[in-house]
Amino acid sequence: MSKALERRAKLREALIEAAERAIATKGLGGLKTRELAQEIGVANGGVYNLVEDVDELILRVGSRTLARLDASLSLAEIGAAAAPREMLVRIAVAYCDFAADNLELWRALFEHRMQPGKPVPEWAISEQMELFRHIYKPLAVLFPQRSPTQLGVTARSLFSAVHGMVALGLEQKLIAVPLGALRSEIATLTRAMVDGLTAKKE
C-alpha cells in the first residue's frame, strides 16, 4: 500500500470510530460530520474523500455494531444446553442484554433510513442476514421438515417478536420495565413461542 493510501485507510478508520463514539453518546441525531472532521483533523469536505456520504458512514458504524452483536450471540451459545429451545432463549436474552448495553448504537441500526430512493447496499444487507443463522440453526433442529424458506420466515418472526419486546421494554415509553423483569419476560415468551410452534408441527 502506498503511503497515501495507508494514510487514507487510517483516517477512514479514525472517522468511523469517531462516528461510533458520537452515535453511542448522542444518538444518530448527534452525528455532525463537521465535528467529526475536526476531531480527526481533516477539512470539512475531507470526510467525503473517506466515505461516499453520511449513509455509508452510518452503515460502517452499523457494521461494527453487528459484528459485536454477532460475537455476543456466539458467546451466549457456548455452554448452552444442547436443547435448541434453550439455545433460542439464551440468544433472545443475549440480544436484550446487548441492546441494553449498547442502547444508542443498537437503536441506530433500526432508526437509520437511507436517503430517499437509495437502496441499502448489498454488503450491509448480507451482514444483517448473516446474523439470522443464530436463530435459524436451532429452528432447523426443531423443525426438520420445514424448507429453508419456511425456516427463514419463522426465524424472522421470532426475531421480530423478541426485538419488539426489547425495543418497547427499553424505550420505557408506557411502563418502565426493570431489565431483570424484561429478561425474564423475554425468556418466558420465547419458550411459549417455541412450545406453541412445536406443538402445532404443521
Next chain:
Amino acid sequence: MSKALERRAKLREALIEAAERAIATKGLGGLKTRELAQEIGVANGGVYNLVEDVDELILRVGSRTLARLDASLSLAEIGAAAAPREMLVRIAVAYCDFAADNLELWRALFEHRMQPGKPVPEWAISEQMELFRHIYKPLAVLFPQRSPTQLGVTARSLFSAVHGMVALGLEQKLIAVPLGALRSEIATLTRAMVDGLTAKKE
C-alpha cells in the same frame, strides 16, 4: 363559551387536523409549525396560543390516532368467536392492518420523543394504557388464576411481540414481507404464544 373562546377552540382543532395531515403524508419529520400556522391563517407564533408546544401538538394528533386504533380493534372484536385465543389473533391482525393503513401516523406514536426532561403527560399515558384492555380481557379469560399485575405484564409482552412483527414487517428493512404473508405470520405466532403460555399454566 365566549366568541373568543369558541374561535380559539375552532382554530385549535384546525391546527391539530393540519398537523395530522402533515404527519400522515410526510411523517413526523415533515411537521413544520410555520407551515401549519400559514395553513390555518394565524401568525407564526400564534400556534403557541393554541397548544403549549410541538410536543403537545404531536400528542394531540397521537390521541386521534389512538382513538381510531381503538375503534378498529373494537370492530375486529365484533363477530369474533367467543374463544379468547382467536380474539387475540383478530386483535393482532387488526393492529397490523391499522398500522399498514396509517403508516406514518402509527410510526409517529412510537418515534415521537418528548423534549429532554419533559415527562409524557398523564392524559396521554392513560389513553395508551386504555388500549391494553383489548388484550387484557381475553387474557383474563385464558389465565383466571393470574393477578391483574401479572396479566398486565403478559398483555404488554404479547403486544410488544406483535408490535415488533408489524414494525419490522412494514419497515421492510431486511426482507420485504407482503402484507398477506405478514398477517398470516402474525396469526401463526400469536396462536403459538397463546398455546405455549396456556400449556405452561404456571
